[in-house]
Amino acid sequence: MSTTFKSAAESYARAKGLSRGTRNEYASTIRKWERWGGAGPIEQLRRKDVREFLDWVHEQAVSDEGTNPGRTANKAREHLRAVLSWAWEQELIEAPPRFPGPRDQRDVAGRHYLTKAEINALYFATHAMSRPRGWDAPLPIGRYWRSALVLFFNYGVDTGTVWESTPSHEPMLWRHVSWERPSPDREVKERSPWGWLFYRRVKTGKAFHRPMNRVVHAHLRDIMPADPRPDSRVFLGGGARPNSRFQSLCSLAGIKPRLDIETGREESWELKDLRKTCATYHDENVPESSVEILGHSIGGITYRHYAHRAPLAFRAIKSLPQPTAFHALVKGSGSECPCCRRRYADAG
Structure with a gap:
């Protein structure tokens, strides 16, 4: 039974639980595919067909006076490749065709990740965070934010995973933290000397069991109550608007x-930029690892055959070079700077 690209793309979107915005982007690619004339089954697709379609998308973007036709063609290429890779995994096709390389494009987003020097500055600035009105937690708010920064950098978690911004979010609770060496997930064979974390992605609901490294372990221990209740939240201090507090x-x-390179306007940093920061440094450390760390859909055939995904994430998290500020708690007492012994402003 033959399968059209439209039906495969719609099945892919349902299976992956894509957000509404992402589904709209795929629907746009489907319309372009049908306008181009790609009504045949995906089982018969060849490299020549893919190249002709992407050339047509680029030409249409140029004729429509698009500001970045290379990016438009690359977006269609990304969608087509994701759907065909998924169709291969589902054994709908024997093998996906070889894809032509991406076109040159102008990066319009600018730098959407923070440098390690900036992360260090953020970390030490948490000591100067003012006490929010009505704050009754036993620890200063900065201690929770330091631990949150460490989690954002190492795992690229969603804001809703750290702080329950809306009722639909599932925040990390103390019962999601395991200090044991074996993973709570029986399918994961690796053993972590620092323990494990469990959390879900906000958009897809996909569950993760991730190993802790020494830095993550130290920061979670630093904010753990003497007798943590299993259903208590790990992180406090996000408030009703975590992005405002982050800014x-x-x-x-x-x-x-x-x-913003395109408009020349200044834009405030947001917590989602820490997710992009995580992806940047994980790929720099272990190529292709950010796809698994961040829980993205598999983008290509190469990654599908890249060893096993769980060991890849395990190795990436264990070996990720940390910003120097993250070692302040490991090497110091948490109340004074480990290099100059200057007492922090929020030290108890």
Whole structure:
């Protein structure tokens, strides 16, 4: 039984639980595919067909006076490749065709990741965070934010995983933290001397059991109550608007707003940029690892055959070089700087 690209793409979107915005982007690619004339079954697709379709998308973008036709063609290429890779996994096709390389494009987003120097500045600026009105937690708010920064950097978690921004989010609870060496997931054979974390992605609901490294372990121990209740939240201090609080932290750290290359306007940093920061440094450390760390859909055939995914994530998290500030708690007492022994402003 033959399968059209439209039916395969719609099945892919349902299986992956894509967000509404992403589904709309795939629907746009489906319309382009049908306008081009790609009504045949995907089982008969060849490299020549893919190349002709992507050339047509680029030409249409140029004729429509698009500002970035290379990016438009590359987006269609990304969608087509994801659907065909998924169809191969589902054994709908014997093998996906070889894809032509991506076209040159102008990066319009600018730099959407924070440098390690900026992360260090953010980390130490948490000591100067003011006490929020009505704050009754036993620890200063900065201690929770330092631990949150460590999690964002190592795992690229969603904001809703750390702080329950809306009722639909599932925040990390103390019963999601395991200090044992074996993984709570029986399918994971690796053993972690520092313990394990469990959390779900906000968009897809996909569950993860991730190993802790020494830095993550130390920071979670630092905010753990003497007798943590299993259903209590791990992280406090996000407030009703975590992004607003993060932007105030950026001001304290002296971090300049990012610059949009296309418009030339300054934009405030957001917590989702820490997710992009995580992806940047994981790929720099272990190529292709960010796909598994962040829980993205598999983007290509190469990654599908890249060893096993769980060991890949395990190795990436264990070996990720940390910003120097993250070692302050490991090497110091948490109340004074480990290098100059200067007492922090929020030290108890």
